[in-house]
Amino acid sequence: MEKNRSIINILDLSVDEVAHLVKTANDIEKNPEKYQERCAHKKLATLFYEPSTRTRLSFEAAMLELGGQTLGFAGAQNSSASKGESVADTIEVVSNYADIIAMRHPKEGAPVVAAAHTHVPFINAGDGGHFHPTQTLADILTIERTKETLSGLTIGLCGDLKFGRTVHSLIDAMLRYPDNKYILISPNELRLPEYELDKLRDAGASFEETKSLEDAIPKLDILYMTRVQKERFFNEEDYLRLKDTYVLTPEKLLTAKADMAILHPLPRVNEISVAVDKDPRAKYFYQTLCGKQMRMALILYLLGLD
Numbered sequence: 001m002e003k004n005r006s007i008i009n010i011l012d013l014s015v016d017e018v019a020h021l022v023k024t025a026n027d028i029e030k031n032p033e034k035y036q037e038r039c040a041h042k043k044l045a046t047l048f049y050e051p052s053t054r055t056r057l058s059f060e061a062a063m064l065e066l067g068g069q070t071l072g073f074a075g076a077q078n079s080s081a082s083k084g085e086s087v088a089d090t091i092e093v094v095s096n097y098a099d100i101i102a103m104r105h106p107k108e109g110a111p112v113v114a115a116a117h118t119h120v121p122f123i124n125a126g127d128g129g130h131f132h133p134t135q136t137l138a139d140i141l142t143i144e145r146t147k148e149t150l151s152g153l154t155i156g157l158c159g160d161l162k163f164g165r166t167v168h169s170l171i172d173a174m175l176r177y178p179d180n181k182y183i184l185i186s187p188n189e190l191r192l193p194e195y196e197l198d199k200l201r202d203a204g205a206s207f208e209e210t211k212s213l214e215d216a217i218p219k220l221d222i223l224y225m226t227r228v229q230k231e232r233f234f235n236e237e238d239y240l241r242l243k244d245t246y247v248l249t250p251e252k253l254l255t256a257k258a259d260m261a262i263l264h265p266l267p268r269v270n271e272i273s274v275a276v277d278k279d280p281r282a283k284y285f286y287q288t289l290c291g292k293q294m295r296m297a298l299i300l301y302l303l304g305l306d
């Protein structure tokens with residue numbers, strides 16, 4: 001393992017490496033005591049320039065459960081970024097304080113700058129509307145555990161497919177497994193960007209675009225709901241018009257397969273009714289546990305401690 005390997009995009013990990021992380025996460029679940037001192041005397045820095053609940057806390061919980069320690073900031077206003085310090089300088093400095101760094105930044109491409117300046121392993125914890133590789137690792141573990149395969153699935157992606165970085169990363173990841181089909185459910189304004197559609201075309205993947213969640217639901221093995229990304233809209237009027245386009249309710253699930261898995265990267269706003277939470281097909285809270293276990297596996301792997 002390179003001393004300062006960076007994970008910016010899910011494709012920075014090979015299919016074999018993802019399989020290895022899934023195996024480690026499954027072992028962590030079965031034998032947590034084996035891992036509880038594995039990162040003793042190691043420090044994880046979490047540099048979050050943008051709000052987060054799950055990603056930051058699950059990274060920190062992951063390191064604590066591995067016996068390591070954490071440092072960092074939640075919000076650029078609490079760091080010297082507020083005085084104008086660059087990402088490059090911040091990473092140069094934090095590389096002297098921590099053994100591994102996870103960073104979330106609102107600007108697409110900021111992780112590329114960080115990766116060029118880090119002296120320790122670096123993980124992109126989400127950059128703008130671009131990539132969110134560790135969310136994809138959480139999604140992959142959830143799918144693998146609930147469907148017992150990553151291939152031959154019909155995957156519905158619903159909501160904000162334009163700005164939803166988790167959707168882009170998930171498509172990139174699932175295109176590496178054979179025979180998956182994609183149903184892209186969105187209003188016109190929030191369609192998947194052309195560059196992601198090109199990836200589906202280039203891979204020869206079967207996909208269709210629709211505005212109707214109701215039409216798509218009966219065909220799906222996985223329904224991946226997403227929030228309309230308010231923070232990426234240029235005007236509030238458009239956001240207000242689009243935000244409740246899709247609301248998943250128990251009634252809409254009546255036509256779904258009995259074993260369809262409902263995923264959502266969270267946070268949820270209105271797009272899944274709380275009444276759906278009781279449905280055994282709802283996997284979105286379980287997904288957050290999978291996220292912590294995959295982040296544990298990734299930290300171990302990048303530090304060469306697994």
Ligand code: CP
Binds near residue numbers: 053054055056126
């Ligand atoms: N899924 C996710 O990235 O959630 P947070 O924004 O709370 O980290």
